[in-house]
Each structure stands twice: as C-alpha cells, then as structure tokens.
Amino acid sequence: MSATPASLRDEFPLLAATPQLHYLDSAATSQIHRMALDAVVRHETTRRANVSRGTYRLAEAADLAYEQARQTAARFLNATSADEVIFTSGATASLNLVAHAFGGTLKAGDRVVISLAEHHSNFVPWQMLRERTGIELALIPVTTSGQLDLTSLPELIDSKCRLVAVTQCSNVTGAWTDVATLVAAARKVGAKVLLDGAQAVQHGPQDVRALGIDFYAFSGHKCFGPGGVGVLWGRGELLAAMPPFLAGGGMISEVTPQATTWATPPQRFEAGTPPIAQAVGLAAALEWMMSLDWPQIHAREARLCERLIEGLLRIPGLRLLGPEAQEARAPIVSFEIPGLHPHDICQVLDAHQLALRGGHHCAQPLLAALGAEVCTRASIALYNDEADIAALLDGLGFVLRELA
Amino acid sequence: MNDSNALYQDAIKQFAQAAHGHGQLAAATGEAKLDNPLCGDRVRMQVEVASGHIAAVAHETKGCLLCRAAASAIGARAVGQDEAAIESVATALENMLKNETPVPAGWPELSMFEPARAYPSRHRCVLLPFRALLAALTESRR
Numbered sequence: 001m002s003a004t005p006a007s008l009r010d011e012f013p014l015l016a017a018t019p020q021l022h023y024l025d026s027a028a029t030s031q032i033h034r035m036a037l038d039a040v041v042r043h044e045t046t047r048r049a050n051v052s053r054g055t056y057r058l059a060e061a062a063d064l065a066y067e068q069a070r071q072t073a074a075r076f077l078n079a080t081s082a083d084e085v086i087f088t089s090g091a092t093a094s095l096n097l098v099a100h101a102f103g104g105t106l107k108a109g110d111r112v113v114i115s116l117a118e119h120h121s122n123f124v125p126w127q128m129l130r131e132r133t134g135i136e137l138a139l140i141p142v143t144t145s146g147q148l149d150l151t152s153l154p155e156l157i158d159s160k161c162r163l164v165a166v167t168q169c170s171n172v173t174g175a176w177t178d179v180a181t182l183v184a185a186a187r188k189v190g191a192k193v194l195l196d197g198a199q200a201v202q203h204g205p206q207d208v209r210a211l212g213i214d215f216y217a218f219s220g221h222k223c224f225g226p227g228g229v230g231v232l233w234g235r236g237e238l239l240a241a242m243p244p245f246l247a248g249g250g251m252i253s254e255v256t257p258q259a260t261t262w263a264t265p266p267q268r269f270e271a272g273t274p275p276i277a278q279a280v281g282l283a284a285a286l287e288w289m290m291s292l293d294w295p296q297i298h299a300r301e302a303r304l305c306e307r308l309i310e311g312l313l314r315i316p317g318l319r320l321l322g323p324e325a326q327e328a329r330a331p332i333v334s335f336e337i338p339g340l341h342p343h344d345i346c347q348v349l350d351a352h353q354l355a356l357r358g359g360h361h362c363a364q365p366l367l368a369a370l371g372a373e374v375c376t377r378a379s380i381a382l383y384n385d386e387a388d389i390a391a392l393l394d395g396l397g398f399v400l401r402e403l404a
Numbered sequence: 405m406n407d408s409n410a411l412y413q414d415a416i417k418q419f420a421q422a423a424h425g426h427g428q429l430a431a432a433t434g435e436a437k438l439d440n441p442l443c444g445d446r447v448r449m450q451v452e453v454a455s456g457h458i459a460a461v462a463h464e465t466k467g468c469l470l471c472r473a474a475a476s477a478i479g480a481r482a483v484g485q486d487e488a489a490i491e492s493v494a495t496a497l498e499n500m501l502k503n504e505t506p507v508p509a510g511w512p513e514l515s516m517f518e519p520a521r522a523y524p525s526r527h528r529c530v531l532l533p534f535r536a537l538l539a540a541l542t543e544s545r546r
Contacts, residue, residue: 341468343443343529347411359443373466374444402412403469 005300005385012224012383013037022354022388022395026222027171027332027379030202032285033224039284040226043277051276052250052267066276069283070266076286077216077233078207084239086232086266087279091198092121094217094232095165097269098194099125101242102163102215108134111160113191115140115148116369117170117177120362122196126165136160142369145323146173150181157185165194165215172363172377173322173370174199174305174332183212192238198222202381203301203330204294205286208233220278225285229278232269239265246271297382304380304389305331311393315400321370331380334361337400342376345399352395411523412469415516420472425479429462434544438536440528445471449478449536453544457486461537468529470520475533477513487541494534501527 009015012031015023023031049062067082074082088094103126106112112126116139130137138156141149148166157164164186169176179195186193194215197206201223208216215238220229234242244251244262248271253261262268306326312318312335321334337345342358349356358376360367367373378392432450439446445467452460461482465475482490496508500518507515517530 341443343445343468343526344412344470347523347526373446403417 005383009383009385011035015383020353022384022391024378024380024384024388024392025355025357026202026381026384027199027377028357029221029227030224030381031383032221032226032281033288035288036225036281036285040277040281043280048277050273062276065280066274069279072283072286073231073233073279076205076290077231078205078209079233080209081236083264083266084233084236086234086239086269087274088230088232088269089228089275090221090230091196091217091219092230094230095122095194095196096125097232097245098165098215098217098234099129100245101269102192102238103129103133103135104243105241106133106135106162109136109160110162111136111138111156111158113138113140113156113161113164113166115166115177116142117146117148117173117175117366118165118167118363119171119196119198120364121198122165122167123365135162139365140166142366144370145175145328146170146321146366146370147175147323147328148177148182150178150185153182153185157182157189157191159189161186161189161191163192163194165196167196167199169197169199169203169330169332170322170363170366171199171332172334172361172366172375174329174334174379175323176328176330179211179213187212199330199332203298204292205290214238220282220285223282223285223289225282226278229275229282231282234265236265239269242268244268244271248272250274292382301331301380301382301384302326304384304386305329305333307386308333308378308380308389308392311389312396315396319372321372321375332377333379334375334377336372336375337396340399340403342374344403345376345396348399348402349392349395352391352398354392354395356392410519411526413516413519415513416469416473419476419480419513419516420469422476423465423472423479424476425461425463425482426465426476427462428464429460431460432462432540434540434542434546436536436539436543438532438539440467440471440532442525442528443468445529445532447471447475447533447536449475449533449540451482451537451540451544453541457484458482458490458541463533463536465533467532468526470517470526470529471532473516474530477511478533478537481511481513482537487538487545490534490537490541494531494538497534498527498531501530 047061049059192214197218201218216233221227251271346358448464499505
C-alpha cells in the first residue's frame with residue numbers, strides 16, 4: 001500500500017471535514033479512522049449487549065466481537081496468546097493496574113526503576129506504591145537531549161530491582177528508549193520490564209516478544225481508535241500470579257459469603273462491564289494499521305520532522321528539546337521561544353488553524369531535568385504533510401510578530 | 405481568521421510588560437503561591453495589610469501574557485482596597501468572563517480581558533492572580 005498523506009487524511013472524518021485544519025497534536029490524541037468509527041457504530045447498532053454474561057444470540061454476537069477484538073490486539077502486539085491482552089480504559093489505567101496488581105506482589109525494600117522521562121501516568125502510580133508498601137523507587141536520569149542515561153543502569157538495576165517501568169518514547173522529546181539495553185540489564189538480575197507504549201503505537205504495530213519485555217501499555221485514542229479504551233499486555237505466567245486490581249462482576253471464579261476466588265486472566269483484570277464497542281473500534285483501527293506500509297510512513301514522518309526542525313532552528317533564540325539525530329526520535333518536536341509562553345503561542349497558532357499543545361505535557365520531572373517549565377509541542381502523524389509543516393513555520397512568524 | 409489579534413491587544417501586552425507590582429515585600433503580612441496545573445502558570449502574591457486595607461502588594465508571576473497582565477493590573481490597582489472589595493472584583497471578573505456581565509467597577513483596565521470570554525481554558529490564566537491575592541489576604545487574617 002502506498003497511500004499519500006492526502007489520501008490518508010481523507011480516511012479520517014474530522015480531517016476530511018476540515019481541510020483547513022493543521023492538526024499537529026496527535027501525541028495528545030490522534031484522529032479517529034473512519035473504519036474505527038464505523039465499527040463502533042456498527043457494533044452499537046447491531047450487536048450491543050453485555051459480554052460474558054448472556055446466552056441469547058445478541059449477547060453471543062457481542063461476545064464474539066469483543067473476543068475477536070482481543071485477538072486483533074494480540075496480533076498487533078505479536079503476543080503469544082489473546083489471553084495475555086487485557087482491555088482497560090486507557091494506558092493510564094493499564095499502568096495503574098500493573099502498579100497495583102504486580103505491585104501487590106512486591107515487598108518493602110524491593111526496587112522499582114522508572115526514569116525522569118516518564119509521563120506522570122508512569123510516575124505517580126509508582127510513587128503511590130512506594131507510599132503503600134515501602135518499595136524503593138529509583139530514577140534513571142536523562143541526558144541533556146532527554147534520552148535515558150543508561151550509564152546509571154549498573155547502580156540501579158541490581159538484585160534488589162524487581163521491575164523496570166519506562167516509556168518507549170517520550171511524549172515531550174520524542175526520544176526513543178534503548179529497550180534492548182534495558183531488557184538485557186533487567187534479565188541479568190531477574191527483573192521484569194514494563195514499557196509505556198502510549199506514544200509508540202501510532203507509529204506502527206509492536207512486537208512484544210521481539211522487545212523481550214513483560215508488560216506493555218497503550219491507549220486506543222493515540223492509535224486512531226476511539227477514546228475510553230486501552231490495552232495492557234502481560235506475559236501469561238505473570239498475569240496468572242497477580243492478584244486482581246479492581247473487584248466486581250466478571251472477574252471472579254466463585255463468590256461465597258465467606259470468600260471469593262478469582263477468574264483466570266484476562267477476565268481477572270476486567271471487573272465490571274468492559275469498554276466493548278470501544279474495543280471493537282480499536283480492533284478496526286489496529287487492523288487498518290496492520291495493513292499499512294510502515295517503512296514508507298516512517299520515512300515520510302522523518303522527512304517532515306526534519307523539515308520542521310530545520311525551520312524551527314532558523315528562529316532566533318529558539319531552543320529545541322530532544323535528540324538531534326532523527327533516528328533517535330519519533331516525530332514529536334518540543335521547543336521553547338524565549339519570552340513567549342506556550343499558551344500564548346498556541347492561542348495565536350489556533351487562529352491560523354494550527355492545533356498544537358503547550359504546557360508541561362504531564363512530564364514535569366522531565367522538563368525540570370531539561371531546565372524548562374513548559375514548552376510548545378508539535379507532533380506529526382501519518383496524515384500530516386508538507387502543508388502542515390509550512391503552515392506551522394508561517395504561523396510561528398505570525399506569533400513572533402504579534403506577541404514579541 | 406485572526407481571532408487571536410483581538411485577544412492579544414496592546415493593553416494586555418503593555419500591562420504584562422509593565423509588570424506593575426512585580427517583586428517581593430519586606431514586611432508581608434500574607435503570602436500565597438498558586439499554580440495553574442494545566443499550563444504551569446505560577447503566581448506568588450504577597451500583601452501587607454494595615455487597618456484592614458492593602459498597604460502594599462507584590463507578586464512574582466511566571467506565566468502567559470494573560471496571567472502576567474492580570475497580576476500587573478493587581479499591582480497597579482489593589483493598594484488601598486480591602487478584602488471585601490477584592491473579592492467583589494474577582495467575582496465580577498469571573499462573571500465578566502463566563503457570563504458576559506460588565507467590567508468590574510473601578511477596574512476599567514480589566515476590559516482588556518473581554519476577548520478572553522471566547523476561550524474558557526484561558527479564564528483560569530486571568531483569574532489565577534486574583535485567587536492568589538485572595539489567598540494571601542486570607543493568610544494575612546490568620
């Protein structure tokens with residue numbers, strides 16, 4: 001398949017309806033693909049029923065659609081089994097699930113290693129676990145370009161370390177994590193590895209087996225699917241040994257007045273009615289993604305990223321956050337312009353039909369480590385094109401004239 | 405197309421740049437630090453209250469133009485007022501932004517924020533310095 005950004009753009013209802021919009025905030029939320037939207041509507045209008053509960057034909061159809069969605073997510077991740085795929089409400093819920101359920105198997109003095117580059121959703125749950133159980137929380141520092149400084153690993157990942165939980169790709173700098181080095185260090189001491197894939201999934205299918213990791217978390221709304229759904233993948237034997245996180249219907253084997261026994265995974269971790277139609281919509285988005293020519297898309301995204309960075313660096317005083325080398329970063333570009341606040345920058349850009357995010361991006365420890373408090377971020381996805389980049393660079397010219 | 409031109413009128417830029425009241429007080433009777441978690445705006449507001457009225461006010465504001473302009477307006481106008489008057493202005497300003505009511509009486513410069521009515525996410529930028537001032541006044545009473 002050799003779709004162009006223009007033809008891809010037409011596949012996204014919101015973008016097709018607003019040709020003047022330059023949407024450069026896909027790191028926050030990607031636009032939903034028509035197939036995902038259609039799948040949600042089709043499910044809700046033809047198969048809407050609760051799952052794992054009813055025996056009537058409509059409920060059976062809902063069951064089938066939901067479990068097929070699980071199988072699709074497993075293929076997207078190259079998981080060994082669909083039973084290793086848990087549907088959640090999003091990456092944040094997936095990360096909290098691991099912090100509670102796997103975290104519940106840890107004891108005081110065990111070490112969890114995260115990094116300074118984490119989104120708050122992979123930072124705060126571990127701080128809370130530390131408060132609850134007395135685990136030791138250690139931080140991998142970052143280099144001046146925002147990449148994880150792996151020279152610290154020998155001190156941090158030793159026999160006390162039980163889990164390394166890090167981002168696969170920074171939501172601020174776009175820096176890719178050297179997963180192979182982290183996994184090798186963790187394996188030496190028997191520690192498990194969790195990857196926060198929230199920013200990685202919109203740049204293509206993943207292979208959790210090749211990555212050699214133990215847990216993987218992502219959100220549907222960041223990979224062209226609906227909101228309100230996410231995935232936690234975990235190795236089967238780890239999930240089987242973990243206690244539940246949330247309790248309720250659907251996650252039990254038997255409840256008696258005296259005690260309750262748990263269902264096997266993945267149902268053990270899906271208390272209550274899951275996001276059924278959203279999971280079906282997400283599966284449609286993932287199926288579509290698996291049909292794409294990703295090397296071609298990556299080359300195009302990298303070209304746009306390079307063109308954007310070249311243009312930004314021509315702005316006097318502008319400070320770019322993140323790695324200089326293209327291959328070290330996803331197409332997420334954050335920057336500071338001295339004297340101009342990101343909210344003012346984004347407000348002026350909005351008047352020029354440009355959608356960007358400004359602020360701390362839920363990554364205050366990373367920004368502090370980089371010597372910044374807030375920044376402006378442009379994030380590029382497969383539907384962006386040269387016109388979006390040109391509009392942003394022109395728009396920043398307006399910003400400088402209007403605000404400076 | 406260029407709606408932001410209306411928002412970023414000269415008055416806001418001038419007030420932000422003037423930064424009336426920027427600094428610290430040597431004899432503050434009350435102080436408050438407030439953040440806007442959405443964008444990272446941060447205001448440290450100090451007051452010196454004597455006989456129930458603001459004798460001096462100072463602030464250190466890190467934030468967007470709207471936040472800085474609002475803090476500057478406080479620096480220019482708050483001295484001599486009492487807590488009830490500040491509370492009344494803050495309420496009137498919030499109403500002006502949310503309900504399109506008139507500009508707070510006695511603070512005509514706050515009309516510079518009228519174009520911000522169209523941007524609800526920015527209301528908190530304008531209101532943050534006033535909330536910080538009220539918190540500092542509460543602190544001063546303790």
